[in-house]
Amino acid sequence: MEKIRATEFFAPDISADTAAFWEGCKEHKLVLQKCKKCGKLRWPAAYLCPNCLSDETELCELSGEGVIYSYAIYHKPFHPSVADKVPYVVAEVDLKEGARLVSNIVDCELSELKCGLPVEVRFIDGEGYARPVFVLKK
Amino acid sequence: MDLSHLKNKIAIVGVGYTPQGKIPGRTAASFHIEAVRNAIEDAGITKDDIGALIVYRHFDAIAGDYETTAFTIGEQLGVSPAIISQEHQCTRGWLFNSIGLLNSGLVNYVVISYGDNARSGKRSYVKELSGGKATDELAAYGDLSTMAKYAMLARRAMDTYGTGPDVWKEISVAQRRWAQLNPIAAMHGKPLDYEGYYAANMVVDPLRLLDATPSSDGGRAIVLTTAERAKMLKNPPVYIRGIGSANRPVSPFKLDLEDDRNAATVSSRMAFEMAGIEHKDVDACELYDCFTYTVEATLRDYGFFKPSEVKEFITAERLGPGGELPVNTSGGMLSEAYYMGLTPVAEAVMQLMGRCGDRQLGKVPGSKTPEIIVCSDNGGVFQSHATLVLSRED
Numbered sequence: 001m002e003k004i005r006a007t008e009f010f011a012p013d014i015s016a017d018t019a020a021f022w023e024g025c026k027e028h029k030l031v032l033q034k035c036k037k038c039g040k041l042r043w044p045a046a047y048l049c050p051n052c053l054s055d056e057t058e059l060c061e062l063s064g065e066g067v068i069y070s071y072a073i074y075h076k077p078f079h080p081s082v083a084d085k086v087p088y089v090v091a092e093v094d095l096k097e098g099a100r101l102v103s104n105i106v107d108c109e110l111s112e113l114k115c116g117l118p119v120e121v122r123f124i125d126g127e128g129y130a131r132p133v134f135v136l137k138k
Numbered sequence: 139m140d141l142s143h144l145k146n147k148i149a150i151v152g153v154g155y156t157p158q159g160k161i162p163g164r165t166a167a168s169f170h171i172e173a174v175r176n177a178i179e180d181a182g183i184t185k186d187d188i189g190a191l192i193v194y195r196h197f198d199a200i201a202g203d204y205e206t207t208a209f210t211i212g213e214q215l216g217v218s219p220a221i222i223s224q225e226h227q228c229t230r231g232w233l234f235n236s237i238g239l240l241n242s243g244l245v246n247y248v249v250i251s252y253g254d255n256a257r258s259g260k261r262s263y264v265k266e267l268s269g270g271k272a273t274d275e276l277a278a279y280g281d282l283s284t285m286a287k288y289a290m291l292a293r294r295a296m297d298t299y300g301t302g303p304d305v306w307k308e309i310s311v312a313q314r315r316w317a318q319l320n321p322i323a324a325m326h327g328k329p330l331d332y333e334g335y336y337a338a339n340m341v342v343d344p345l346r347l348l349d350a351t352p353s354s355d356g357g358r359a360i361v362l363t364t365a366e367r368a369k370m371l372k373n374p375p376v377y378i379r380g381i382g383s384a385n386r387p388v389s390p391f392k393l394d395l396e397d398d399r400n401a402a403t404v405s406s407r408m409a410f411e412m413a414g415i416e417h418k419d420v421d422a423c424e425l426y427d428c429f430t431y432t433v434e435a436t437l438r439d440y441g442f443f444k445p446s447e448v449k450e451f452i453t454a455e456r457l458g459p460g461g462e463l464p465v466n467t468s469g470g471m472l473s474e475a476y477y478m479g480l481t482p483v484a485e486a487v488m489q490l491m492g493r494c495g496d497r498q499l500g501k502v503p504g505s506k507t508p509e510i511i512v513c514s515d516n517g518g519v520f521q522s523h524a525t526l527v528l529s530r531e532d
Contacts, residue, residue, distance in 0.1 A: 010267070012278035044389055070297070072289035073343035078264050078282035087343075090281045092290055092391045102391045104279050115297040131278050 006106040006133055007085045008126045017045040020059055025130040028123040032099055034060040043099040064121030066095040066134070071105060071113055093119055093134055104133045112136060141381065141412040146532040148240050149368035149375035151361050152181025153484045154251075158356030158475045159324050162258040166196065166206045169253030169357030171214045177249060177359035182372040189245025190221035192232045194252040194478050195517075201259030211251065220245055228517030230479060230524040234383045236362050246363060252477045253357030261353050285350060285429070287390035287519040289342040292431040294395045296344060299445045303344060305452050306430035307335040309465075310348050310472065312458035313427070317469030319459060319497035324354060325473035349430040351471040358480035360487065365532055376490045379510070380413025380527030382406055390519035401523035402439035402514065409512075409525035410440075417442055421508035422464040422489065422499055424482035426516040427471045436514050437465070440525075459497070460504030467497050479515030483526065486511040490530045 014022050021043075024031025033042040037054035041062075048055050071091035077083040089105040105113065106122070119134040154177025156169050170193065178185060196206040204210070208224040221239060225231060236248040254261070263284060266277045276282075296302045314330035317323035330348070338348040368375035382405035386393065393400070410416070417440075427433045434452055437443060442463070443451035457465040468474040468485040475481060488494050489508055500507030509531065515524040 007280075009280040010272040010277040012275040013272045014275070018275060070290040070294040072286040072293060072345075073340075074280060074283075074286065075339070075343060076341040078262070079267060079270070081270070082280055082282070085280065088280055090279055090286055090290075100392055102276055102279055102281055115294055126278075129278070133279075 004087065004089055004106055004108050004110065006124050007088065008124065009082060011126060011129055017047060021045055022129055025123060025132060028130065030062040030064050030121055030132055031059050032062060033057045041097055041099040043101060062095055062097050066093045066119055068105065068115055068117045068119055069094045069100060070115050073110060089113065091134065106133045107135045139408060141408065144237060144241060144381065145412060146377040146379055146529065147365055148237055148362055148378045149365050150487045151363055151368050151371050151373055151375055152177045153487050154180060154359040156357045158322060158354055160257050161355040164255055164355065165203045166254045167210050167214055169255065169355065170211045170251045173253060173357035173359035174215055174249055174251050177361050180373065181361040183247055183361065185215055185217050187247045188217050188219045188249050190239050190248040191217065191219045192235060192248060192250050193224040195225040195228055197261060200261055201255050203255065229385065229522040230383065230515045230517045233381055233524040233526065237381060240362060240364050246367060248362045249359055250480065251357065251359035252480045255355050256353035257355045283342060284519060285345060286342045288429045288431060289345045291393060291395060291520065293344055298395055299448050301434060301448045305434060305448055306349055307332050308452050308454045309430040309433045309457065310335050312454040313466045313470045313473045315454065315458040316467050316497060317473035319502070320468050320474060323469035323474040324352060325469055345429060345431065351428050351476045354475040356475055356477065358477035358484050360480060360483060374491050376487045377529045377532045378526055379529040380409035380415065382409030382525035385522045387521055390521070393520055400439055401520060402436055402516065405523040405525045406440040409527050413527035415510060415527060419510055420512050421506060422467060422511045424466060424486040424511060425514045426479055426482055427466055430472065432516060433465060435520070459502045464499060464505060467499065479524065482513045483515065486513045486528050490528055
């Protein structure tokens with residue numbers, strides 16, 4: 001059985017829109033934008049709400065709980081620097097509060113993975129940033 | 139939307155090929171201009187007749203090339219058309235743009251072209267990195283490939299509908315069978331069986347190497363004009379009986395498997411309705427097949443089968459030579475060559491013109507001469523889509 005462990009990849013390219021999310025990660029908090037007008041949680045981050053086009057936004061800290069919508073297991077390293085990191089799991093996680101994130105599933109056996117499994121967030125500190133990853137909820 | 143006034147008003151009248159496969163020592167632009175030259179010659183028009191030159195998106199320059207732009211291609215062809223355009227990203231607007239330009243009378247001939255030196259230049263398709271630095275957030279998770287975005291939807295379809303490698307091997311083998319009848323296909327002379335499919339390396343699970351289209355050197359171009367002009371030209375016109383176009387511009391990870399707004403679903407409904415056809419009227423499909431799963435998803439979203447019946451419907455016997463629904467009769471991008479939407483569209487046109495040699499439908503045992511062929515063009519990760527219903531008769 002192959003155990004998937006957390007690893008660092010690349011420092012993210014952070015934009016003016018996504019800065020608040022990555023600032024939250026540094027404090028190990030999952031923070032997304034929420035539209036003040038229609039209440040919709042927003043990800044990817046943007047200046048306006050794509051639902052109602054309001055620019056009134058607040059930041060909302062989430063529980064970090066969700067379920068796996070789907071996942072893919074990288075076997076081929078698409079860059080030389082990840083050659084020693086394969087296999088690793090990239091997943092789409094549907095958060096309880098209603099947004100979907102791309103992240104990694106770590107600390108699991110590949111054979112355990114399934115769409116729909118409940119997961120919860122952990123944070124991994126990289127150099128100058130931290131990123132959310134998810135573990136299977138036991 | 140009632141588009142019936144556009145039915146059979148525009149036709150495709152010429153196709154341009156180039157040497158294809160592995161052709162080292164050439165620029166991407168060289169394939170564009172060779173394909174365009176051959177397409178206009180095939181149509182029987184001159185370069186000065188080109189009113190609009192629409193060029194597919196180009197990836198980053200490789201193999202020592204300069205950036206491949208529509209201006210470069212215009213310059214190297216020595217033309218000055220009223221319209222020159224190129225999609226920067228993988229949107230698929232060329233079809234609606236062409237119809238509008240021709241039907242309004244703004245231009246008389248539209249040329250669409252694609253070219254690349256991807257194989258010799260060893261194109262990597264890792265767009266999330268530039269010079270080893272991240273260009274977005276996904277690189278922080280090691281999500282570096284377009285293939286993984288398709289793999290995630292394929293995985294969800296496995297979980298929801300029970301598809302999987304045992305279905306994708308059927309697509310892979312069916313198209314490889316077609317390629318054996320096409321001497322210019324990359325996989326001509328390289329037959330494939332189920333064991334061969336399963337022996338291919340897993341790249342991004344659940345997708346293997348043979349689920350992905352290999353890269354090609356070469357180019358392809360087509361010429362479109364009005365039905366009236368088409369009738370005066372030398373090739374039998376292939377009429378555009380139905381068109382569909384739709385975009386779902388959300389990040390790939392936000393795409394849901396089951397969603398009525400999916401670009402392929404919306405686009406195909408538009409095209410079938412305009413053409414006034416049902417699925418049983420379709421003699422063959424030429425579908426954008428960046429991955430095996432894309433063929434399954436397109437046939438499903440087009441309504442050719444019920445999602446739960448995927449295993450019964452998708453068989454090499456049905457899709458391959460002599461089958462009930464021939465799909466990707468050149469071998470497709472998986473087994474012939476990758477020229478974006480022009481691989482399927484060119485093949486449909488050649489089939490309807492009756493110029494396909496050993497793989498010609500009607501000549502292949504168990505097949506019938508095609509009247510109606512459905513084509514798809516897909517861009518991004520299921521984010522942009524065009525559908526054509528092509529017909530021999532107007």
